Amino acid sequence: MAEDRRSFCRFCGSNCAVIATVEGDRITAVRGDPDDPVSQGYICSKGAALGRFHHHPRRLDRPMIRRGGELVETDWPTVLDDIAGHVRRLIDAQGPAAIGGYAGTPAVPCASVNVWRPFIAALRTPSIYSTVSVDVPCVPLVSERVCGNPMIATQPDPDARMTVLIGVNPVVSHGHVFFMTAPKVQLRRWAEQGSLWVVDPRRSESAEVATEHLAAWPGSEFMLLGHAVRELLRDGADRAFLDAYVDGLPALAAAVERFTLDATVAGTRLPREQVSGFVAAIRKAGRIGIHCGTGISMGRNANVTTLLTWALHAVTGSLDRPGGAYINPGFARNLDAHGWTPMNTSGPGPASRPDLPSRLGEYPCVAIADEIDAGNLRGLFVFAGNPLIALPDTNRLIAAFARLDMLVLVDVVETASTPYATHVLPSLGQLEMADLVLWDFMNPAEYSRYAPRVVEPTAERKPLWWILRELAARLGIDAGLSAGIEHDDDVMRPMMANARADFDTVKASPTALVSPGRTYRWIDRHLPGGRWKLDDAELLDQLARAEPGDDAMLLVPHRQKNKLNGQMSDGTVNPRRPERAALSINPEDAAELGIADGDKVIVATASGEVTVPARLDPRHRRGVTSLPHGFGDHNVNRLTSVGDIDRLSGMVRLGAFPVSVHRAG
Ligand code: SF4
Structure with a gap:
């Protein structure tokens, strides 16, 4: 029934x-x-x-181990004993750093899988990696510099008077770092209650809903923001807010002085009246809420664009204020009650890449191949990730993975990384495990929600906490997973220690338990010294050197409705019309290159090339093409270059990089 x-x-x-x-x-x-x-x-x-x-056809049901070059099914005691033996031998031979952990996006925000980090930490290895350093490291970097907490992020207030979405297409992606349900409803609300500006080189689905669309040249968006800061500091800044809460204004003002109207028009390649109109609209609105997506975080000038987002929020007195930039303190982390101790989580990179930074206790993912090649990293746990699709320079990473003594994949379905695994551990899918919303601070509501298991696990699938507890017991380490844990709830209960309601209260609520209203002005009480800091020397130095670039043709990222990054790119969502990789290109650019719709084209960089069909798309501005990430057979990361790294964030440029395009054959 x-x-x-x-x-x-x-x-x-x-x-x-x-x-x-x-x-x-x-x-x-x-x-x-x-x-x-x-x-x-x-x-x-x-x-x-x-x-x-x-019910995915490639669902993982039983543990597997590599024997004689083949992955073969085995039982849990055998696979866990074998992994523990490898870990012990590698640590005995060259220390804990020989073992690493990489967490993919599905392993980051869910409470029930949040146990991977304590396990890796218990191994005492510094070799920790996650997708934070793949597509969004500018956010924690800049947050840490402006307020001493890398996990503070702004989002446009649902009641914002003027909303600006830059390099993000929430109608398709639902946001980036900040997420929204029913995105079209929210975008229409922003447009109707004030104005909604979308800055994107493509007239995206979100731009269709906006009141204004600015097709700025990718990588030049910092100039638009810098120009607005410059002009508002001359006329229209919220001086009371700046005097009360902001440090570093003289240095910031000097840094944006070069963003004159002429320079900004030239750099952004926008019509003069659009640039002036943007500033006039901010003056009229007073407060502003800005949200940047992967079009910024994966592209050129990510850090300085993020810094200028904070700066424009500050200059307009919008930070943590109604109608401006909302900062959700979080139901579970309850930061308005507890505050934070100012942090500097920056540190040195791994032994083979001391030139790169670490942040949030993680090395940047681009260092994984270097660490393997140097012989420093010899065993890797991958938690719900697909590094061969997500990370740059795929060919080199494949060769590096083949050299690992141990590659343990813990996942729900087979991925492009599975053929390189030495051990495969089938974990529970989301409907087989209870869970709890912990990361509401990335949403416009302050809430938590409990979900029980929908179905009991079948086959040999196990909860991640069970897998890691069994391994920890074999290794004699304390991963905080005691033998007394019998249910997902036992793992999650302590995660609500600081929350606005305890675990059992949230669990007893049949739907989300929501705090009434939104909390504003809470951050004033907790800012280090009571002030935002906008004059970080390294960021301002980057700003002084930032240029929009003069490349003839760029490739930008592009989200698709029926897949999420590398997940479900196989047609799981719509088997009859699976998402396909195609190069979107402006029809006039295509005509100049002799390319017709549907032609096979070769997209090339110095790193490699990808052959895909062309899709002529008049929504693209000229000179800008796009290709979605997340396909194994048409992998954008074959085009990216590990030499193109931002030294502050440690991120490889994965978007807005120059390409050449020509017809195949
Ligand atoms: S992927 Fe899931 S959580 Fe995200 S918008 Fe769609 S239904 Fe909601």
Whole structure:
């Protein structure tokens, strides 16, 4: 008999509440939960495909171990004993740094999988990596510099008078670092209550909803923001806010002085009246809420664009104020009650790459291949990640993985990385484990939500906490996973120690437990010295040297509706119309290159080339092409260069890099 069970989707940080229909051990349907006060019935196509993902044909059911060059199924005691033996031998031979851990996006925000970090930490290895350094390291870097906390991030207030979305297309992606459910509803609200500006080289789905679209040249967006800061400091700044809460204004003012109207028009390649109109609109609105996406964080000048976002929020008195930039203190982390001790999480890179930084206790992912090649990293745990798709310079990484003594993949389905594994451990999928929303601070509501298991695990799949507890016991390390843990709840309960309500109260709530309203002005009480700091010397030095570039043709990232980065690029969401890789190109550029719609084209850089069909798209500005990330057979990372690294964030440029395009054959 069919039964409806409540849960929430964990594919992205929106964490939409769902109702899954279960018949026996089959998930037959998934729909949005209309009673949930946060997501209010909304789910996207990916959430609706939760059942198909659960029953994925390449779902991992049994542990595997490599024997005689082949991955063969085995039992849990055998695979765990073997991994523990490898770990012990490698640590005995050359110390804990020989073992590393890499966490993919699905392993980051979910409470029930948040156990990987304590396990890796218990090994006492510094070799920790995650996708934070793949597509978003500018955010923690700049947050740490301006307020001493890398985990503070702004989002446009739902009631913002003027909203600016830069290099982000929430209608398709639901955001980046900041996530929203029902994005079209929110975007329309922003447009109707004030103005919504979308800065994107492509007239994206979000730009269609906006009141204004600025097709700035990719990598030049910092000039638009710098010009606005410059002009407002002359006329229109919130002087009371600046005097009360901001340090470093003289240095900032000097740094933006070069962004005259002429320079900004030339750099952004925008019409003069659009640049002037942008500044006039800010003056009229007073407060502003800005959100940047991967178009910024993966591209050229990511750090300085992020810094100038903070600066423009400060100059308009918008930080942590209604109608401006909302900073969610978080229901679970409850930062408005507890505050934080100022942090500097920057440190040196790994032995083979001392030129790179570490941050948040992690080395940048670009160093993984160097560390393996240098013989420093010999065993790697991969938690719910697909590094061969996500990380730059795929060919080199494949060769490096082949040299590892141990590559342990803990995942739900096979990935492009599976053929290189020495051990494969099948973990529970999201509908098989209880979970808790912990990262509401990336959402416009202050809430938490508990989801019980929708179905009991089948085959030999195990919870991550069970896998790591068994390994920790074999290794004699304390990963904080005691033998007394019997259920997902036992792992999650302590994670609510600082929350606004305890675990059992959240669990007892049939839908999301939401704090009323939004908390503003809380951060004034906790800022180090009571002030935002806008004159970090290294960031201002980068700003002084930042240029928009003069390349003839760039390639930018591009999200697709029915997949999420590397996840579900195989047609799980819509098997009849799977997402495909194609190069989107302006028709006039295509005509000049002799390319027709559907032609096979070769996209090339000094690092490599990818052959894909061309899709003529008049929404692109001239000179800008796009190719989605996340495909194994048309992998953008074959085009990226590990030589093109930002020295402050340690990130390889994965977007807005120069390419050449020509017709194949
Ligand atoms: S927006 Fe889509 S992918 Fe993200 S949580 Fe909601 S249903 Fe899942």
